[in-house]
Amino acid sequence: MTACAPQAWDQRMTERLEARRAQSVYRQRHTLSSAQGREVIYQGQPYLNFASNDYLGLAADPRLMEAQRLAVKQWGVGAGSAHLVCGHQSPHEALEDALATLTGRPAALLFSTGYMANLGVIQALTQRGDEVIQDRLNHASLLDGAQLSGARLKRYQHQDIASLSQHLSAPCKGLKLVVSDGVFSMDGDCADIPALASQCQAHQALLMIDDAHGLGVLGPRGGGLCQDYGLDTVPILVGTLGKALGTAGAFVAGSHALIDYLTNFARTAIYTTAQPPAVAATTLKAIELVQQEPERRQHLRQLIQYFREGAQALALPLLNSQTPIQPLALSSSAQALDWQAQLAQAGLWVGAIRPPTVPSPRLRITLTAAHQISDIDRLINALAQCLNKQCSNRQSEIEESVITEPQTQATSSC
Numbered sequence: 001m002t003a004c005a006p007q008a009w010d011q012r013m014t015e016r017l018e019a020r021r022a023q024s025v026y027r028q029r030h031t032l033s034s035a036q037g038r039e040v041i042y043q044g045q046p047y048l049n050f051a052s053n054d055y056l057g058l059a060a061d062p063r064l065m066e067a068q069r070l071a072v073k074q075w076g077v078g079a080g081s082a083h084l085v086c087g088h089q090s091p092h093e094a095l096e097d098a099l100a101t102l103t104g105r106p107a108a109l110l111f112s113t114g115y116m117a118n119l120g121v122i123q124a125l126t127q128r129g130d131e132v133i134q135d136r137l138n139h140a141s142l143l144d145g146a147q148l149s150g151a152r153l154k155r156y157q158h159q160d161i162a163s164l165s166q167h168l169s170a171p172c173k174g175l176k177l178v179v180s181d182g183v184f185s186m187d188g189d190c191a192d193i194p195a196l197a198s199q200c201q202a203h204q205a206l207l208m209i210d211d212a213h214g215l216g217v218l219g220p221r222g223g224g225l226c227q228d229y230g231l232d233t234v235p236i237l238v239g240t241l242g243k244a245l246g247t248a249g250a251f252v253a254g255s256h257a258l259i260d261y262l263t264n265f266a267r268t269a270i271y272t273t274a275q276p277p278a279v280a281a282t283t284l285k286a287i288e289l290v291q292q293e294p295e296r297r298q299h300l301r302q303l304i305q306y307f308r309e310g311a312q313a314l315a316l317p318l319l320n321s322q323t324p325i326q327p328l329a330l331s332s333s334a335q336a337l338d339w340q341a342q343l344a345q346a347g348l349w350v351g352a353i354r355p356p357t358v359p360s361p362r363l364r365i366t367l368t369a370a371h372q373i374s375d376i377d378r379l380i381n382a383l384a385q386c387l388n389k390q391c392s393n394r395q396s397e398i399e400e401s402v403i404t405e406p407q408t409q410a411t412s413s414c
């Protein structure tokens with residue numbers, strides 16, 4: 001790096017990276033040498049995977065792999081251009097129709113990623129003078145979308161309808177867009193969509209829900225959190241295809257008027273190459289599986305219940321989540337890394353999510369339909385070991401009477 005950047009830049013980058021390391025929030029990637037799944041291989045070792053968003057275990061489903069192989073034969077490997085030029089092919093069109101049907105909306109528009117869908121929608125809809133009112137814990141792409149839009153970004157306390165209502169009641173020159181994650185990606189709790197919808201209705205605001213983690217998992221037909229509530233009236237619904245559906249890409253579903261508008265104004269859909277048609281064809285098949293195999297969702301619900309009972313029996317610091325995202329609140333980033341390392345020693349792969357990604361450090365455990373009950377037993381046992389070790393460390397600290405840190409939620413069971 002020293003050779004290619006001027007010295008002042010070099011110094012800035014080095015300092016910022018050093019600060020990250022010092023705070024135990026330095027990030028790095030780990031290269032897996034296996035497909036995504038219940039078990040993954042890292043540096044030659046197998047790990048039970050409790051970190052992916054492949055909630056239904058579809059990312060390496062043999063039927064989807066075969067569907068993609070056949071689609072590549074028919075459609076090739078790339079779309080060749082943007083949708084509006086000549087990149088919009090039959091599999092894209094069929095997928096948009098299927099996504100509209102799955103979510104119970106009149107129409108849908110494909111985007112290449114969820115990040116781009118969120119940037120594109122918020123930028124297209126809002127302008128200077130408007131307000132984008134968001135839950136504090138919304139996904140980064142939603143916050144970034146508001147910041148790029150020129151509208152004013154307001155954030156309300158997590159899931160706090162009174163706090164939202166205050167923002168909605170305040171005067172504003174322009175229009176108001178309210179945005180929330182459906183299932184919150186790092187906490188696993190579900191937005192109170194009926195309450196959000198009635199607030200929006202009362203204040204003439206437009207509601208946008210990003211259901212990246214609910215789609216495929218929740219709802220009687222896998223249509224997501226809105227379907228779970230029996231609501232198909234949320235005007236703007238974003239879903240991503242790289243999580244429960246196992247492939248890649250994203251979409252916005254809503255009225256024909258909304259989709260027509262976004263086709264004309266959403267820059268992240270207009271100025272980008274369409275996703276490969278074979279990927280769209282694979283996602284179509286994934287939607288079929290989601291609908292034909294409700295037992296995957298059922299099994300996942302049982303695993304969630306089983307995990308929560310086991311974790312509660314140990315008094316682990318569980319968050320209040322009924323979804324496959326089951327985070328454990330830890331007292332520091334260093335402790336999150338320590339538990340992650342201990343779990344890795346036991347052959348379990350779990351993400352340690354730390355600031356600035358989230359306000360407070362945690363282990364983000366995710367369960368998938370590919371897991372078995374015995375996998376959850378292994379996880380619970382390994383977590384019990386982490387807890388024991390922490391208690392015995394604390395015991396020896398007490399003996400040396402050097403305790404200076406405050407008691408935290410995570411250590412309360414000692």
Ligand SMILES: *Cc1c(COP(=O)(O)O)cnc(C)c1O
Nearest residue numbers: 113114115139185210212240242
């Ligand atoms: C993952 C995620 C996204 C981004 O979707 P990608 O397709 O991975 O870019 C957007 N919103 C939420 C809530 C997410 O969890």
